[in-house]
Amino acid sequence: MLQYLVQGILLGGLYAIIGIGMSMVFGIMRLTNLAHGDLMILSAYLALTFCDLLGGNLLLATLFTIIAMVIIGFLIQAFLVNHVLSKGAEPALLVTFGISVFLANLLHNIFSADYQSLPNSLTNTQVISTDLVSISAIYLFSFVVAILMIVGLHFLMQRTNFGRSIRATSDDDMAAGLTGVNTKRAYVYAMMLSMAVTAVSGVLIGSTYTFNASMGSSYLIIAFGVVVIGGMGSLIGTLLGGIVLGVAQLLGSYFLGTGVQLLVAYLVLLVVLATRPNGLLARATRK
Amino acid sequence: MKFDGQTLAGNTGFKVGKKVLLVVVLLLLALLPMFPNSAYLVSTVTLIMIYMALGQMWNLLGGYAGLLSLGMQAFIGIGGYSLAVFSIDAGLNIFVAVFLGGVISVLFGLVVSPALFKMTGVYFAIGTWVVAEALMIFFSNWSVVDYAKGIMIRSVYFLTGEQIYYIAVLLGVISVLVVYLLMRSKTGLALMAIRDNPAAAESMGVKIFSTKLKCYMIACFFTGITGGVAYINLAYITPSASISTQWTIAMTFMVIIGGIGTMEGPIIGSIIYVALTQYLYNFPGISMTILGAIAVAAIMVVPNGIMGTIHNKTGFELLSPRRIMPPDWKKLLGVERAKEQVEAAGDKASKKE
Numbered sequence: 001m002l003q004y005l006v007q008g009i010l011l012g013g014l015y016a017i018i019g020i021g022m023s024m025v026f027g028i029m030r031l032t033n034l035a036h037g038d039l040m041i042l043s044a045y046l047a048l049t050f051c052d053l054l055g056g057n058l059l060l061a062t063l064f065t066i067i068a069m070v071i072i073g074f075l076i077q078a079f080l081v082n083h084v085l086s087k088g089a090e091p092a093l094l095v096t097f098g099i100s101v102f103l104a105n106l107l108h109n110i111f112s113a114d115y116q117s118l119p120n121s122l123t124n125t126q127v128i129s130t131d132l133v134s135i136s137a138i139y140l141f142s143f144v145v146a147i148l149m150i151v152g153l154h155f156l157m158q159r160t161n162f163g164r165s166i167r168a169t170s171d172d173d174m175a176a177g178l179t180g181v182n183t184k185r186a187y188v189y190a191m192m193l194s195m196a197v198t199a200v201s202g203v204l205i206g207s208t209y210t211f212n213a214s215m216g217s218s219y220l221i222i223a224f225g226v227v228v229i230g231g232m233g234s235l236i237g238t239l240l241g242g243i244v245l246g247v248a249q250l251l252g253s254y255f256l257g258t259g260v261q262l263l264v265a266y267l268v269l270l271v272v273l274a275t276r277p278n279g280l281l282a283r284a285t286r287k
Numbered sequence: 288m289k290f291d292g293q294t295l296a297g298n299t300g301f302k303v304g305k306k307v308l309l310v311v312v313l314l315l316l317a318l319l320p321m322f323p324n325s326a327y328l329v330s331t332v333t334l335i336m337i338y339m340a341l342g343q344m345w346n347l348l349g350g351y352a353g354l355l356s357l358g359m360q361a362f363i364g365i366g367g368y369s370l371a372v373f374s375i376d377a378g379l380n381i382f383v384a385v386f387l388g389g390v391i392s393v394l395f396g397l398v399v400s401p402a403l404f405k406m407t408g409v410y411f412a413i414g415t416w417v418v419a420e421a422l423m424i425f426f427s428n429w430s431v432v433d434y435a436k437g438i439m440i441r442s443v444y445f446l447t448g449e450q451i452y453y454i455a456v457l458l459g460v461i462s463v464l465v466v467y468l469l470m471r472s473k474t475g476l477a478l479m480a481i482r483d484n485p486a487a488a489e490s491m492g493v494k495i496f497s498t499k500l501k502c503y504m505i506a507c508f509f510t511g512i513t514g515g516v517a518y519i520n521l522a523y524i525t526p527s528a529s530i531s532t533q534w535t536i537a538m539t540f541m542v543i544i545g546g547i548g549t550m551e552g553p554i555i556g557s558i559i560y561v562a563l564t565q566y567l568y569n570f571p572g573i574s575m576t577i578l579g580a581i582a583v584a585a586i587m588v589v590p591n592g593i594m595g596t597i598h599n600k601t602g603f604e605l606l607s608p609r610r611i612m613p614p615d616w617k618k619l620l621g622v623e624r625a626k627e628q629v630e631a632a633g634d635k636a637s638k639k640e
Contacts, residue, residue, distance in 0.1 A: 030409075032409040032412070032413065080583065080587065083587060084586060084587065084590065087590055090349075090355055091586050091590050093355070093409060093412065094539060094543060094582070094586055095583055095586050095587070097357075097536075097539060097582075098579045098580070098582035098583035098586065099579065099583060100579070101536050101575055101576075101578065101579030101582070102576055102579030102580050102583065103579075104575075105573070105574075105575035105576040105579065106573075106576045109573055109576065217420075217532060218420070221413070221416065221417055221420060224413050224417075225417075228410070228413075257428075259424075259427070259428045260424060260425075260428050262420075262424055263421050263424040263425060263428075266417050266420060266421040266424070267421060269417055270402055270414065270417055270418065270421070271402075273402065273405070273406055273410065273414050273417075274401070274402035274403075274405050274406075
């Protein structure tokens with residue numbers, strides 16, 4: 001039981017990173033990126049490919065993956081999403097849906113349906129190993145990375161001009177535009193930043209679990225759940241959302257069996273959606 | 288909706304030509320299996336009819352009721368499994384089983400609607416999707432539906448392809464009729480009013496919640512029924528294939544390509560979708576990739592879809608959900624008089640200054 005709780009909390013850290021990328025795009029341009037899960041899986045595959053090419057150097061492969069994903073984020077935002085954002089929420093949503101279908105099937109064709117994982121030394125290392133609890137190093141590592149990234153992003157958003165222009169656009173895009181912020185460019189930056197985070201989350205997921213091309217949609221729902229439970233644009237809430245989902249999932253597997261663990265997480269998400277649609281930590285709603 | 292002169296002129300009701308066209312299409316559908324060498328065409332049109340029914344229901348929600356759902360596949364699963372379980376385990380007639388699938392879909396929709404209808408827009412879209420995914424996991428772990436193993440639906444083996452064709456055509460025609468009649472009813476007017484201006488509609492006494500719920504129930508029922516018919520045709524069902532986003536992709540694709548919020552959109556969309564998937568069958572694997580790319584391109588180039596674009600340019604509509612406006616509608620509605628009054632009030636105000 002304790003084992004499941006601890007593992008759930010650490011898993012929550014991993015989920016939080018998946019959610020941050022989505023939260024950013026959602027908070028800033030009110031766009032639900034339905035391709036988010038698939039883009040994450042794409043990063044995992046990219047890391048796998050780079051890793052092979054670079055002779056197994058995962059750290060360097062991660063760097064290349066981040067660069068590649070930032071470029072992809074730029075392309076998606078500048079050439080696709082920016083053009084349909086002005087036509088309302090639905091066309092943009094459906095564009096990302098199309099990207100999701102495209103990516104999931106493309107990856108399936110290139111890499112087949114086999115489960116893959118990123119080779120690393122942390123997966124089989126136990127940090128703590130007692131009768132009560134044993135913690136895998138990769139879980140702890142993901143959790144630490146999640147917290148570091150949340151703190152880092154918090155500073156970036158609060159303390160830099162870059163962050164201010166993005167936040168201004170998020171609060172009121174017209175007013176931001178009037179004061180000299182290039183809102184379309186701010187959207188592109190936000191998407192690129194989101195993709196950088198997504199790249200990291202993809203690498204972490206790939207090192208922690210096995211993955212295949214069709215898993216994007218379940219990670220999308222996790223990402224969405226994290227964002228909804230945590231509240232839009234709240235970085236701390238995102239961590240909380242991740243932990244709630246992670247704990248729900250692992251307690252579900254403890255009490256009901258591994259087959260239904262995701263079902264429990266989904267039910268928790270639905271209950272939160274129906275009762276507190278602005279998130280558990282909801283302040284006064286924006287807009 | 289624009290009430291410009293062109294729309295009104297192009298929309299003077301059921302012209303004789305359109306009536307003839309509809310009758311010819313229906314006759315062709317009825318006689319198709321009698322043509323020689325039509326077996327392939329019959330099976331293709333069967334698919335088109337099934338997808339058209341799904342598209343019509345998705346369009347009713349997404350195009351008319353403003354309920355963008357990504358979770359209608361839940362009802363396809365319910366319909367398909369109702370057919371399997373009631374006709375095999377309970378030994379019921381397959382049509383009764385399919386009908387029960389529709390009823391259970393409505394009940395399931397009713398159960399989840401209090402939660403779902405608290406959400407709007409994107410939240411609703413994802414909420415419906417989460418419900419469908421949760422249902423899929425539940426079915427995969429449920430003994431009644433034989434877990435994730437899947438069921439061979441032997442009870443439908445006695446049907447010939449031709450019989451399935453007529454079932455599908457009946458379903459397709461009914462789905463078009465239902466949406467058409469609904470849109471021309473008071474509910475349809477209410478829906479358009481809500482879409483154009485929800486606040487004004489509500490203040491005029493339109494009940495937004497119950498109107499949308501009504502549409503959702505209708506869509507649940509017919510999507511459930513269509514799920515049953517789809518699995519009469521497929522005869523083998525698993526949770527992951529029946530409650531699959533593949534169905535959502537199909538529905539979204541058809542309606543968007545065809546034209547969201549138009550009666551003809553899902554019809555054209557389903558023909559394109561089925562023809563395309565049949566053609567892409569020759570390129571196994573990449574077909575869905577191409578579909579995804581086409582969908583993105585279509586939203587970028589013709590965001591209103593094929594019918595939406597044609598309608599905006601020419602005012603052409605085959606099945607108009609709109610009533611015919613009398614030529615002097617402005618006078619009847621008091622628009623001119625209201626305008627005069629506003630102008631008079633404006634003059635008075637400016638004189639005071």
